[in-house]
Amino acid sequence: MYKLTFKSIIDEIENNLHKILDALTVSEIPFSVEPAKPGFGDVSSNVSFLLAKHMKKSPQEISITLSEKYSQLNHTLVSKVESHPSGYLNFFADWEKLSQLVLSESNLEEFGFVDLGKNSSIVVEHTSVNPNKALHIGHIRNIVVGDVISRILQKANYKVNVLNYVDDSGLQVADILVGFRHLGFSQEPPEGKKFDHYCGDDVYVKTTEKYEQDSSLEEIRKNVLKELEDGGSETAQFADKITGLVLENQLETCWNLGVTYDCLNYESQIIRSGLWSKIFEKLKEMKLVEFENEGKNSGCWVIRGEGKEEDKVIVRSNGTATYIAKDIPYAAWKLGLLEDPFNYKKYQKSQPGSRILWQTTLDASDDPKQNFSGDKVITVIDSRQARLQKIITTLMAKFKSASDAYVHMGYESVTLSPETARTLGLDTEGKQAQMSGRKGLYVNADSVYDLLKKKTIEETSKRHPEMHESDIQSIAHQISVGTLRYEMIKQDLDKIIAFDLTKSLSLEGDTAPYIQYTHARAARIIEKSGKGPSIDVDFSLLQDTNELNLVRLIGLFDIQVRDAAKNLSPKVIARYSHDLAVAFNSFYEHVKVLDIDDKNLEKSRLFLVNSFKLTIERSLALLGITAPDKM
RNA sequence: GGACUCGUUGCAUAGCUUGGAUAGUGCGAACGCUUGCGGAGCGUUAGGUCGUCGGUUCGAAUCCGAUCGGGUCCGCCA
Numbered sequence: 012m013y014k015l016t017f018k019s020i021i022d023e024i025e026n027n028l029h030k031i032l033d034a035l036t037v038s039e040i041p042f043s044v045e046p047a048k049p050g051f052g053d054v055s056s057n058v059s060f061l062l063a064k065h066m067k068k069s070p071q072e073i074s075i076t077l078s079e080k081y082s083q084l085n086h087t088l089v090s091k092v093e094s095h096p097s098g099y100l101n102f103f104a105d106w107e108k109l110s111q112l113v114l115s116e117s118n119l120e121e122f123g124f125v126d127l128g129k130n131s132s133i134v135v136e137h138t139s140v141n142p143n144k145a146l147h148i149g150h151i152r153n154i155v156v157g158d159v160i161s162r163i164l165q166k167a168n169y170k171v172n173v174l175n176y177v178d179d180s181g182l183q184v185a186d187i188l189v190g191f192r193h194l195g196f197s198q199e200p201p202e203g204k205k206f207d208h209y210c211g212d213d214v215y216v217k218t219t220e221k222y223e224q225d226s227s228l229e230e231i232r233k234n235v236l237k238e239l240e241d242g243g244s245e246t247a248q249f250a251d252k253i254t255g256l257v258l259e260n261q262l263e264t265c266w267n268l269g270v271t272y273d274c275l276n277y278e279s280q281i282i283r284s285g286l287w288s289k290i291f292e293k294l295k296e297m298k299l300v301e302f303e304n305e306g307k308n309s310g311c312w313v314i315r316g317e318g319k320e321e322d323k324v325i326v327r328s329n330g331t332a333t334y335i336a337k338d339i340p341y342a343a344w345k346l347g348l349l350e351d352p353f354n355y356k357k358y359q360k361s362q363p364g365s366r367i368l369w370q371t372t373l374d375a376s377d378d379p380k381q382n383f384s385g386d387k388v389i390t391v392i393d394s395r396q397a398r399l400q401k402i403i404t405t406l407m408a409k410f411k412s413a414s415d416a417y418v419h420m421g422y423e424s425v426t427l428s429p430e431t432a433r434t435l436g437l438d439t440e441g442k443q444a445q446m447s448g449r450k451g452l453y454v455n456a457d458s459v460y461d462l463l464k465k466k467t468i469e470e471t472s473k474r475h476p477e478m479h480e481s482d483i484q485s486i487a488h489q490i491s492v493g494t495l496r497y498e499m500i501k502q503d504l505d506k507i508i509a510f511d512l513t514k515s516l517s518l519e520g521d522t523a524p525y526i527q528y529t530h531a532r533a534a535r536i537i538e539k540s541g542k543g544p545s546i547d548v549d550f551s552l553l554q555d556t557n558e559l560n561l562v563r564l565i566g567l568f569d570i571q572v573r574d575a576a577k578n579l580s581p582k583v584i585a586r587y588s589h590d591l592a593v594a595f596n597s598f599y600e601h602v603k604v605l606d607i608d609d610k611n612l613e614k615s616r617l618f619l620v621n622s623f624k625l626t627i628e629r630s631l632a633l634l635g636i637t638a639p640d641k642m
Numbered sequence: 643g644g645a646c647u648c649g650u651u652g653c654a655u656a657g658c659u660u661g662g663a664u665a666g667u668g669c670g671a672a673c674g675c676u677u678g679c680g681g682a683g684c685g686u687u688a689g690g691u692c693g694u695c696g697g698u699u700c701g702a703a704u705c706c707g708a709u710c711g712g713g714u715c716c717g718c719c720a
Contacts (some may be wrong), residue, residue: 043660051663060662063700070662091695177696319644320716326717334720397646398715423647470682502655505647507713518682521668528682537681541714560648578659600684642682
């Protein structure tokens with residue numbers, strides 16, 4: 012599918028340069044043709060630098076020759092070629108034609124679509140939080156990163172299945188069960204408190220505190236953990252009830268932030284499904300695990316460490332499987348390598364939007380069998396799990412005989428700024444602090460959202476005293492969600508976010524509200540114009556640098572989507588959205604749209620404003636952010 | 643001891659995958675801009691030997707090696 016965007020001119024230049032190089036009988040030079048830096052035309056190529064060695068001439072000489080040759084070729088979208096003294100080859104677009112292409116294309120529903128996935132299936136697993144506490148701000152980074160990358164992959168023509176792995180049988184779940192069963196915690200949260208907050212803030216924190224005072228509790232915890240593995244036990248059924256309630260509350264938090272899933276996988280079911288023994292047989296067959304007869308791991312099955320790394324025990328000398336043994340079958344299941352032991356039923360509550368939420372079950376189900384596996388799997392887990400994930404990646408690469416079948420999408424953790432840590436009662440001597448659910452050292456996602464919403468309601472009411480309460484609520488919601496999401500994805504994945512409660516409430520500068528505000532400005536212009544933008548406009552009237560820069564950025568959308576999808580980099584879209592907003596704000600300040608003498612120019616500018624509005628909406632949609640028309 | 647990761651202006655961050663032209667942005671600071679399509683905005687100014695040393699190269703923030711500093715991981719726990 013040929014897309015009429017800025018890429019058109021890049022493709023044209025690439026083709027022509029190839030022709031020239033063929034004529035010079037130097038082919039297979041991996042030159043680049045890229046959008047130019049401001050002040051250097053519209054498109055630049057480094058081709059002369061690369062030719063310098065071959066031709067034993069200076070880059071500048073070559074670029075002069077090339078620009079002369081280029082001018083003699085047929086070109087439609089390029090108006091001028093220039094050789095820069097530095098050696099770069101700079102191309103100037105014929106904006107009359109390019110604006111027409113880009114702006115008409117931008118009005119199409121599928122604008123920005125790129126075919127990277129070729130409609131292949133891909134699994135994105137994210138969230139995967141123990142169902143014993145409320146989601147805190149650190150979890151939100153995982154969730155938003157996972158959600159945004161799944162939206163981007165969808166735009167890049169992958170069939171995306173989003174999974175949430177519910178670790179409902181681990182130690183953390185056992186801890187709150189000990190609290191409920193042996194320390195007398197009521198199953199009713201105090202008035203006005205969500206059940207997940209109650210479990211995390213009160214039951215979990217206070218129970219783990221008690222372990223230090225009362226060592227007999229350790230024994231009780233061990234027994235609870237053992238009973239959990241047996242699905243029929245009374246403890247397991249009680250656990251199902253508690254974790255079910257917490258999970259429901261966690262999902263409400265996610266849904267509120269615009270995050271939805273396709274399927275919930277329960278760890279307890281993975282364990283009971285017998286998938287482990289199947290994969291274990293396979294591992295033995297493929298000689299990927301070895302039995303130790305001597306040494307410190309004597310009597311265990313281990314996976315050999317690569318290089319200097321330690322061997323990893325996966326089956327203990329008593330025959331039981333270790334933690335990683337739950338992850339291996341799950342990874343294989345996600346890749347569709349094993350016969351699926353699960354049935355599927357719909358989750359008891361429906362998600363916002365039209366996406367159906369399924370969950371696995373080992374019981375019989377009236378609902379049809381589903382398939383949530385993928386040709387590729389992306390697992391979003393924080394970088395501290397890198398070692399474990401590397402083992403799984405290596406194993407899966409061998410099973411699927413494709414090195415990139417299983418990808419660990421790692422990210423650095425969210426820590427607390429010294430100031431925020433202090434408000435939680437911890438003096439860190441000016442250093443950032445790791446969050447800890449166990450120590451009660453965290454900021455709940457719901458609390459941040461509530462604070463943001465309170466602030467944005469105040470702000471919006473001040474700006475629009477006449478506005479209806481429900482509209483204010485809706486606007487404040489969109490801004491709050493946008494702010495939170497944007498803060499989580501705007502920086503690189505391998506940079507730590509030192510979360511500061513006060514700073515996170517900022518609504519100015521490089522934030523979602525800044526971008527949303529530009530959208531509201533565009534919406535306002537269109538509203539005031541009193542008519543819908545007409546396609547029958549003269550694009551050649553758009554000549555101001557502010558106008559052309561805006562067109563250029565709109566035309567770069569699909570290139571950004573490709574970049575973000577290829578490199579699994581959500582921040583690319585965040586930056587693009589911001590740049591687009593900056594370009595519009597500059598346009599807005601310097602170029603008047605309405606009530607100008609030239610009515611044809613007004614029509615052209617209106618069309619441009621509308622193209623911007625549509626594009627920023629689509630770009631923000633990839634971030635899971637909506638933009639209100641007024642704010 | 644081994645491994646991973648980060649280090650760019652007072653603070654925060656982009657650019658590094660694919661080496662080239664003027665290192666971009668936000669906060670903070672100083673000043674200025676609203677009878678105008680909404681100031682959650684725009685403009686101007688100040689602030690950078692891209693941790694350090696070395697190598698490759700005609701050319702390094704970018705690639706390679708070493709080194710220093712911060713963070714993380716390395717259990718027959720989960």
